[in-house]
Amino acid sequence: MSDEIQVFDMEQRTFAPPADFAGAALANDRSLYEEAEADFEAFWARQARELLTWNTDFDTTLEWDLPYAKWFLGGKLNMTYNCLDRHVEAGKGDKVAYHWEGEPGDKRTITYQDLLTEVCKFANVLKSKGLEKGDRVAVYMPMIPELPITMLACARIGVAHSVIFGGFSPDAITDRCEDADAKMIITADAGYRRGAPSMLKPNVDAALVDGAPTVSDVIVVNRCDTEVEMVEGRDHWWHELMADASADCPAEPMDSEQLLYLLYTSGTTAKPKGIMHTTGGYLTQVAFTHKYIFDLKPDTDVYWCAADIGWVTGHSYIVYGPLTNGCTSVMYEGTPDTPGRDRLWDIAERYGVTQLYTAPTAIRTFMKWGTEEVEKHDLSSLRVLGTVGEPINPEAWMWYHEHIGGSARPIVDTWWQTETGGHMITPMPGVTATKPGSACSTIPGVFAEVVDGDGNKVDEGGGFLTIVKPWPSMLRGIWGDDERYRETYWAKYGDRYFAGDGAKIDSDGYLWLLGRVDDVMNVSGHRISTAEIESALVDHPAVAEAAVVGAADEVTGQAIIGYVILMGTATASDELREEIRQHVSKKLGPTSRPKSVFLVDDLPKTRSGKIMRRLLKDVAEGRGLGDTTTLADASVVAAIAEGAKEASED
Numbered sequence: 001m002s003d004e005i006q007v008f009d010m011e012q013r014t015f016a017p018p019a020d021f022a023g024a025a026l027a028n029d030r031s032l033y034e035e036a037e038a039d040f041e042a043f044w045a046r047q048a049r050e051l052l053t054w055n056t057d058f059d060t061t062l063e064w065d066l067p068y069a070k071w072f073l074g075g076k077l078n079m080t081y082n083c084l085d086r087h088v089e090a091g092k093g094d095k096v097a098y099h100w101e102g103e104p105g106d107k108r109t110i111t112y113q114d115l116l117t118e119v120c121k122f123a124n125v126l127k128s129k130g131l132e133k134g135d136r137v138a139v140y141m142p143m144i145p146e147l148p149i150t151m152l153a154c155a156r157i158g159v160a161h162s163v164i165f166g167g168f169s170p171d172a173i174t175d176r177c178e179d180a181d182a183k184m185i186i187t188a189d190a191g192y193r194r195g196a197p198s199m200l201k202p203n204v205d206a207a208l209v210d211g212a213p214t215v216s217d218v219i220v221v222n223r224c225d226t227e228v229e230m231v232e233g234r235d236h237w238w239h240e241l242m243a244d245a246s247a248d249c250p251a252e253p254m255d256s257e258q259l260l261y262l263l264y265t266s267g268t269t270a271k272p273k274g275i276m277h278t279t280g281g282y283l284t285q286v287a288f289t290h291k292y293i294f295d296l297k298p299d300t301d302v303y304w305c306a307a308d309i310g311w312v313t314g315h316s317y318i319v320y321g322p323l324t325n326g327c328t329s330v331m332y333e334g335t336p337d338t339p340g341r342d343r344l345w346d347i348a349e350r351y352g353v354t355q356l357y358t359a360p361t362a363i364r365t366f367m368k369w370g371t372e373e374v375e376k377h378d379l380s381s382l383r384v385l386g387t388v389g390e391p392i393n394p395e396a397w398m399w400y401h402e403h404i405g406g407s408a409r410p411i412v413d414t415w416w417q418t419e420t421g422g423h424m425i426t427p428m429p430g431v432t433a434t435k436p437g438s439a440c441s442t443i444p445g446v447f448a449e450v451v452d453g454d455g456n457k458v459d460e461g462g463g464f465l466t467i468v469k470p471w472p473s474m475l476r477g478i479w480g481d482d483e484r485y486r487e488t489y490w491a492k493y494g495d496r497y498f499a500g501d502g503a504k505i506d507s508d509g510y511l512w513l514l515g516r517v518d519d520v521m522n523v524s525g526h527r528i529s530t531a532e533i534e535s536a537l538v539d540h541p542a543v544a545e546a547a548v549v550g551a552a553d554e555v556t557g558q559a560i561i562g563y564v565i566l567m568g569t570a571t572a573s574d575e576l577r578e579e580i581r582q583h584v585s586k587k588l589g590p591t592s593r594p595k596s597v598f599l600v601d602d603l604p605k606t607r608s609g610k611i612m613r614r615l616l617k618d619v620a621e622g623r624g625l626g627d628t629t630t631l632a633d634a635s636v637v638a639a640i641a642e643g644a645k646e647a648s649e650d
């Protein structure tokens with residue numbers, strides 16, 4: 001980990017909440033903050049009771065056995081009762097849960113009643129295949145309504161889902177299924193991407209050839225009508241199983257700490273971590289933040305989180321938060337450029353979207369495409385704009401503000417992580433005066449501090465972000481790896497949660513997130529481990545050694561750059577370079593494919609043999625080389641820099 005924090009000149013413009021917005025906002029003063037500061041446990045207990053329906057009230061708000069938290073003990077609830085049944089019972093069965101837009105122009109409108117019926121049926125299908133409370137299943141699906149139906153059906157009967165992003169490879173599926181001992185995979189033949197089917201089922205087949213022996217059933221949705229092979233006895237069509245399933249599946253009350261899901265995320269080693277989330281605490285924070293950070297008015301709003309459910313953003317803010325709050329959402333299968341570059345704005349206009357939640361990398365892409373695409377559409381229905389996934393640069397923030405928000409809508413820049421489950425640092429749209437590029441401050445009930453390398457609190461200046469009190473939606477651990485949980489998050493600063501991010505606190509107490517300080521890259525908002533890419537690179541038979549860095553990139557935030565030493569038997573060529581890039585894509589999936597691979601004779605190493613990634617990053621970003629005195633052989637890096645210069649001049 002680098003101890004250096006790059007601190008940039010901060011933006012000082014501030015934008016107060018627009019007066020008309022604040023006047024009608026759910027929160028427009030500091031009372032929630034004050035209440036939480038006075039007694040954060042009592043604050044969260046109140047939210048849990050007001051936002052959720054419990055079958056049995058809890059008796060203990062928090063049991064904190066550092067580093068393990070349990071929230072709302074003694075309480076019993078059913079996740080899907082909160083997401084579905086209670087809205088239907090309240091006479092809102094006909095309310096639209098999702099306006100779903102499929103890529104080749106398909107559309108489906110799914111009401112709360114529809115969703116409840118399908119979830120009950122699929123929960124019965126899962127039961128009929130022998131799944132029981134406490135089991136784990138893997139889900140590898142495109143952005144179709146069957147995906148939230150699957151997640152909710154699992155939650156209804158206490159089966160934990162492990163959603164695997166559709167861009168991941170067979171190896172990634174095998175690893176995740178083996179780590180969790182998954183009993184089943186739910187998938188689709190394919191999903192649409194840029195107008196054409198992108199295959200999924202063959203990846204599942206490949207994953208199961210020699211691996212994941214615990215998987216005994218595969219259920220396949222027929223999304224694109226492509227030819228797929230069905231293995232007798234193992235593979236079943238979704239529509240055939242659903243045709244006979246009963247829609248009667250009572251919502252069984254579960255303990256507040258019932259495991260809800262695993263979601264694998266990259267860390268500093270090659271093996272992804274299975275982040276564990278449970279029921280009551282997770283749902284409380286997700287419902288609270290979804291309501292207050294987006295100023296949700298469920299009777300009139302049409303909310304849209306344009307993320308993929310394969311990531312935590314989709315879990316919390318496409319599925320669990322919006323459904324618990326009973327709102328109408330848009331769900332979109334495709335990409336922002338198909339059929340046209342105004343696709344998002346077209347959808348936003350047609351449905352009268354009121355909240356849009358997207359990532360800085362998407363905003364930078366829209367900036368590149370130009371304002372004409374936006375100007376074709378009336379976006380006046382928008383009320384709140386959100387961003388997530390990486391630091392937003394002030395230029396992108398201003399563009400979002402001016403061109404999407406008509407200079408009159410609050411922006412909520414939300415900092416959080418797979419591990420935190422829900423928003424942690426973000427403005428409150430009717431309360432906080434925002435500064436472009438700053439995520440501003442912690443939400444009510446969450447407490448963060450910036451510390452220096454020795455763990456001392458920094459009142460103003462740069463350092464490392466830590467969270468100082470437990471929060472309801474915090475991870476409950478890493479599946480099967482207690483030691484790694486303690487080591488990753490709790491070893492560095494004792495009783496503080498170490499997030500892995502650099503941060504700066506300014507003289508007004510505003511927080512500025514500065515990106516990861518460990519060997520984790522952030523590419524288009526996706527967390528990718530340098531170690532994972534390095535091990536995929538050295539897996540290629542021609543590669544002897546590899547080092548990977550994330551270099552600054554105008555659109556994707558960071559780009560993956562690989563430096564590779566070839567085996568003595570291999571001959572360098574452009575074809576081989578390309579083959580090595582594709583090898584990573586095959587091993588890990590296309591999101592992990594390096595933007596460039598440089599073939600080098602040597603790598604810069606310290607005298608103790610550690611690769612100096614900082615220097616490789618300097619080279620990749622075209623900076624001067626600075627101090628190389630700790631290197632075993634300083635000429636190495638000069639040779640690499642020369643090679644990189646030549647390659648970029650090609």
Ligand code: PRX
Nearest residue numbers: 388389390391413414415416417418513527
């Ligand atoms: O570095 C931070 C960055 O994304 C990391 C978490 O990634 P992941 O677990 O994949 O979750 C992404 C979606 C919640 C963080 O450690 N990050 C996320 N949001 C922001 C951010 N960095 C700066 N500003 C943000 N708003």
